[in-house]
Amino acid sequence: MKILADENMPYVEQLFGDLGTIEAVNGRTLTPQQIKDADVLLVRSVTKVDQALLSLNTGLKFVGSATIGTDHIDQNYLASKGIPFTNAPGCNATAVGEFAFIAMLELAKRFGTKLKGKVVGIVGAGNTGSAVAKCLEAYGVEVLLNDPLIEADDPREFVSLEELIARANVISLHVPLTKDGAHKTWYLFDEQRLQSLMPDVWLLNCCRGEVIDNRALIKVKRRRPDIKLVLDVWEGEPDPMLELVPYVELATPHIAGYSLEGKARGTYMLYQKLMAVLGLDADKSMTSLLPALWSQQVSLDELPSEKALLQLSRFVYDLRDDDELFRQTMLDDSSIKPLENSANNNGFDLMRKNHKHRREFSALKLATAGQSDVDWLFKLGFSGVGR
Numbered sequence: 001m002k003i004l005a006d007e008n009m010p011y012v013e014q015l016f017g018d019l020g021t022i023e024a025v026n027g028r029t030l031t032p033q034q035i036k037d038a039d040v041l042l043v044r045s046v047t048k049v050d051q052a053l054l055s056l057n058t059g060l061k062f063v064g065s066a067t068i069g070t071d072h073i074d075q076n077y078l079a080s081k082g083i084p085f086t087n088a089p090g091c092n093a094t095a096v097g098e099f100a101f102i103a104m105l106e107l108a109k110r111f112g113t114k115l116k117g118k119v120v121g122i123v124g125a126g127n128t129g130s131a132v133a134k135c136l137e138a139y140g141v142e143v144l145l146n147d148p149l150i151e152a153d154d155p156r157e158f159v160s161l162e163e164l165i166a167r168a169n170v171i172s173l174h175v176p177l178t179k180d181g182a183h184k185t186w187y188l189f190d191e192q193r194l195q196s197l198m199p200d201v202w203l204l205n206c207c208r209g210e211v212i213d214n215r216a217l218i219k220v221k222r223r224r225p226d227i228k229l230v231l232d233v234w235e236g237e238p239d240p241m242l243e244l245v246p247y248v249e250l251a252t253p254h255i256a257g258y259s260l261e262g263k264a265r266g267t268y269m270l271y272q273k274l275m276a277v278l279g280l281d282a283d284k285s286m287t288s289l290l291p292a293l294w295s296q297q298v299s300l301d302e303l304p305s306e307k308a309l310l311q312l313s314r315f316v317y318d319l320r321d322d323d324e325l326f327r328q329t330m331l332d333d334s335s336i337k338p339l340e341n342s343a344n345n346n347g348f349d350l351m352r353k354n355h356k357h358r359r360e361f362s363a364l365k366l367a368t369a370g371q372s373d374v375d376w377l378f379k380l381g382f383s384g385v386g387r
């Protein structure tokens, strides 16, 4: 069996190695010729899988995308050809949730305010939006949810987008990119909506760049310096509008979901599905794939203040490093070379490829012996000694 896998998908050898030969490919530049004789195709979000890409292949038995988003996959075409497809719903939701939460803590520190006491509006209350809400609610922050597509059969309370914009001090976007229908998300935040944001609002985008009209965002930011931005995703990736970068407080190259745990879960979910399609037992374990964190335990002598919570978060993942590298790479570091054979000539993909350092809160055990009211730390995601 020939398995073609994106070179940026970790743990492929460990999980799929017994099934056949594995060829690692650049997902951004994959051609029909390369796929011609593949039996299994494992991709990430940068590969558009459609009729054109599969035009020379006649024997494909499975396509898997180790991602939550599926906007890069022509699922109708795959279904019409009887090719089983799976993505990895929820695989990196915890990573996105923690990323947005940490970004909010960072902004609070930077602007001399507190996250606690703010109202956070979450647009899109699926896996990633709920993961952000879980962190915020554990910490005691009021959350507003907007999701016109699930509110009917979901017991949580929802508000309209207009109400959310009118009430939230912080807005975090967690919708799929959709181009049709009454609730399409392409340019959901267009110039008019951006202009209507509350004074001093923080706007975070960790879903897809095109959910915000980036050209309009530059225009609005020029008039509205009070708006603070966190952008992990950009219109036109891997070539974002560079004029936008200086207007952004925390700028990263689409890595909000890039925890080691999230990536491992993504590959593992494809492994489970392929084994089911092949009628084989999925007997490998995911946790055995993950390395230990460089320090596994921290003792808390008192409950953390917001400042200490940020320090704890930075101990697990310091988002500022990725922001700093992004600015150096995109704006002024000519020594960072473009990726070979890549359409990207500015290092966006290189940063993503090299991003292998981040863990989730659960990788850190907190020792809280003798203290009460500690449960919120574990709800937030940290592990507990002896728990």
Ligand SMILES: NC(=O)C1=CN([C@@H]2O[C@H](COP(=O)(O)OP(=O)(O)OC[C@H]3O[C@@H](n4cnc5c(N)ncnc54)[C@H](O)[C@@H]3O)[C@@H](O)[C@H]2O)C=CC1
Residues within 6 Å of the ligand: 068, 069, 070, 089, 090, 092, 093, 096, 123, 124, 125, 126, 127, 128, 129, 130, 146, 147, 148, 149, 150, 174, 175, 176, 177, 183, 184, 185, 188, 206, 207, 208, 232, 233, 254, 255, 256, 257, 258
């Ligand atoms: N930056 C990153 O690294 C990552 C980005 N993503 C992106 O985030 C998106 C969301 O991921 P999940 O939360 O896991 O997906 P999900 O499918 O679990 O949830 C998305 C939610 O958005 C809602 N929604 C759809 N249109 C809407 C609209 N117009 N207004 C409000 N809500 C709307 C849906 O009803 C659904 O509940 C993915 O499709 C992907 O594009 C996902 C993972 C990592």
Ligand SMILES: O=C(O)C(=O)[C@H](O)COP(=O)(O)O
Residues within 6 Å of the ligand: 008, 043, 044, 045, 046, 066, 067, 068, 069, 070, 092, 254, 256, 257, 258
């Ligand atoms: O899961 C998604 O959807 C994402 O956006 C991924 O985190 C993006 O990662 P890549 O697939 O582009 O490596």
